[in-house]
């Protein structure tokens with residue numbers, strides 16, 4: 045690919061340690077351009093979180109990266125070197141998780157934890173850091189930041205905690221922010237505010253965002269490009285306009301149709317469109333195409349040959365029979 | 374039968390548990406065979422006093438200062454130690470589970486009252502309390518069991534209560550209320566089985582503690598003078614610790630191994646009884 | 656004919672260390688037989704508490720609950736028992752709502768055993784039929800809950816709730832923990848079961864988009880009160896209450912050509928819930 049990408053992930057494979065047969069990521073390739081928002085979507089268990097943790101060098105102890113390069117600004121990230129990665133985490137790449145409480149330490153104040161991030165990477169005095177923290181908390185929209193700075197995490201609401209975590213992630217003005225289901229645990233009104241905050245941070249700081257979510261509404265509102273993942277594979281990649289206008293992969297089409305559409309009542313029959321079955325267990329994937337047991341278009345070929353990733357029009361898709369489905373809308 | 378196979382497979386896939394169970398089985402076998410292997414009274418003099426282990430084939434573990442067979446003492450002592458530990462723990466479990474489950478399930482004033490009582494027992498040091506109870510009841514084996522049970526139940530009650538406090542908030546308990554299940558049935562058929570694994574783990578450790586405590590009591594002369602226990606043997610060997618240290622070392626080792634076996638079983642059970650861990654092995 | 660469920664001026668509050676939390680503040684509504692009423696609101700607005708009050712799991716402060724013309728609020732556990740069969744519940748968390756130590760067949764049979772429905776053999780048969788009906792393979796009946804996925808566990812929960820042939824099932828966020836595709840499967844299943852079992856649903860959710868095609872009517876709950884009730888679809892087109900409008904605006908539309916909305920910060924008022932007494 046070209047050298048202007050911020051992040052390049054090439055053929056990333058992740059497996060449980062010592063298990064060569066089972067894989068959690070089976071050769072995932074995608075890239076992020078500076079300043080863009082890439083959405084990664086798919087049902088839970090498809091490997092979205094593991095892909096982002098692999099980038100941060102934070103794979104859980106039982107898992108290992110089998111192969112695959114991770115390039116940041118064209119240079120390989122030292123994901124296996126924890127000391128070197130500490131300079132990257134927070135400074136170059138920030139991260140926001142689904143559960144804000146998991147990212148906050150209950151025994152320290154908000155101010156202490158945000159300041160810690162800054163002091164880790166910058167050589168400034170504690171007093172200066174405190175001023176920066178107040179400013180940051182104000183920027184992420186927390187009310188009366190000079191009071192909240194001395195509060196403990198449990199005293200805040202879920203939305204406020206997530207704002208604190210975002211403040212920590214943005215503290216050193218990183219180039220890339222990875223947000224792993226940042227609003228799944230929050231109410232929709234709070235979700236809207238958090239998304240607005242991320243958009244604003246992106247405009248002001250010019251950061252790129254990887255937004256991991258299973259909410260296609262959020263994807264439509266936030267993303268420039270979309271990667272759809274299924275059972276450890278990238279099955280489709282396209283610009284957000286293309287993906288919503290003409291999804292190619294049956295899985296993407298299924299997800300779009302299963303998403304309830306506000307204000308549009310179905311004429312009759314079942315209330316929602318469903319995708320039959322469920323995501324296969326990583327220990328027991330079907331032969332050929334992983335989506336085959338749930339796919340309405342599956343053929344003999346799908347049973348034996350795993351579909352390779354290829355370009356169809358403006359879309360990158362891994363399917364033997366891609367194409368528009370008549371009644372998507 | 375397939376159930377038995379499944380159980381033994383769980384045991385042997387886990388070496389801590391396997392070692393613990395093997396050691397424990399050996400000790401139980403010793404206890405059961407004592408009257409056949411050493412039919413006489415272990416207090417009888419059978420050989421010259423202070424015979425060192427390995428010097429006389431008739432008394433492989435030697436004799437003490439009064440010429441009593443140490444091997445016979447170990448075998449008969451195992452009977453007493455295991456029985457005392459087992460009965461004391463059963464006693465503690467019955468009271469502890471009753472008190473803990475009622476306190477944890479109902480909360481409120483029931484919890485307040487029951488926990489006050491439990492704390493009362495816990496503020497007095499266990500060993501002191503045991504001695505006081507024996508002093509009141511007299512030095513018989515029943516009194517020893519009783520005192521050990523009484524000092525052990527508060528630990529069980531606290532554990533059971535904390536398990537119940539968590540489990541009663543789980544939605545499956547609400548689900549049972551919604552179908553109209555009675556409180557007692559919820560406590561004993563729904564919540565208790567979920568607390569059982571931690572109770573089992575704790576029981577084996579409690580039993581080890583009870584056995585050690587029984588020895589300590591016997592060592593200090595609070596045991597039943599008519600039955601031989603490992604603690605009595607250690608107590609009686611005190612005088613010869615310089616020239617015949619084996620008199621203390623052998624029952625000491627027996628105690629150590631028993632306590633170790635029970636702790637290994639406890640730890641092994643902790644892993645084996647957790648259904649989620651078991652699933653991962655498959 | 657009297658309504659199936661009639662809740663009148665229900666109040667419920669909790670005493671906490673931070674003062675009194677008035678979780679349900681005068682809720683009234685009615686449900687007809689065979690109807691699906693969706694109760695929509697943000698977390699902490701009192702939906703679960705309201706459900707627990709109706710089910711008799713939570714002491715109410717004042718107000719009445721009438722099921723099928725009979726008052727069920729304020730009854731003792733024993734008095735409530737005969738009414739249990741008529742009113743069941745499906746819970747939010749598919750992982751904690753099933754006893755991990757019970758096999759699926761036991762879980763589904765328990766309500767039948769408790770209420771002495773039929774002979775033992777008949778109960779066994781009913782369990783297998785129910786499993787089949789909710790889309791579980793009957794030969795899975797000897798398995799434990801941890802061997803199932805979240806969606807399958809919710810099916811087990813639905814079978815258990817249906818076992819006594821209730822007239823009303825309260826579904827407390829039954830699909831919130833599930834993926835979109837599985838959500839659709841469960842909602843469709845509930846929809847189909849409704850016709851076969853002639854059951855009404857009080858469907859609690861925080862996701863307004865989910866109930867549009869599923870519910871007959873929608874009630875919007877905010878800070879312990881129902882602020883708006885209307886026909887599904889009608890609410891979307893013509894929201895009356897300010898909070899409903901905020902809620903609808905905040906929902907991201909799955910269409911990249913619709914610009915992002917949701918600028919209002921109506922919900923910040925919620926912070927005061929704990930403080931007011």
Ligand SMILES: Nc1ncnc2c1ncn2[C@@H]1O[C@H](COP(=O)(O)OP(=O)(O)O)[C@@H](O)[C@H]1O
Pocket residue numbers: 060068086087088089090091092093094095104105106107326
């Ligand atoms: N520590 C682990 N050991 C083994 N498998 C794991 C571990 N963590 C996650 N997995 C498996 O990896 C797969 C992908 O997980 P994840 O990336 O969290 O999915 P997503 O974020 O898309 O929901 C899942 O099937 C999960 O079971």
Ligand SMILES: Nc1ncnc2c1ncn2[C@@H]1O[C@H](COP(=O)(O)OP(=O)(O)O)[C@@H](O)[C@H]1O
Pocket residue numbers: 669670671676678696697698699700701702703704705928
């Ligand atoms: N057992 C309880 N003790 C104290 N406060 C409670 C309890 N249960 C619920 N609450 C409070 O009541 C309010 C409503 O909670 P809940 O009914 O669970 O809301 P929802 O289900 O809509 O998310 C919340 O503010 C919550 O903190």
Ligand code: SF4
Pocket residue numbers: 293294295333334335336339340341342343346351362363364365366
């Ligand atoms: S390759 Fe075949 S089975 Fe897989 S998604 Fe495409 S059509 Fe379906």
Ligand SMILES: [Mg+2]
Pocket residue numbers: 089092093094224225
């Ligand atoms: Mg994830």
Ligand SMILES: [Mg+2]
Pocket residue numbers: 702703704828
């Ligand atoms: Mg709730």
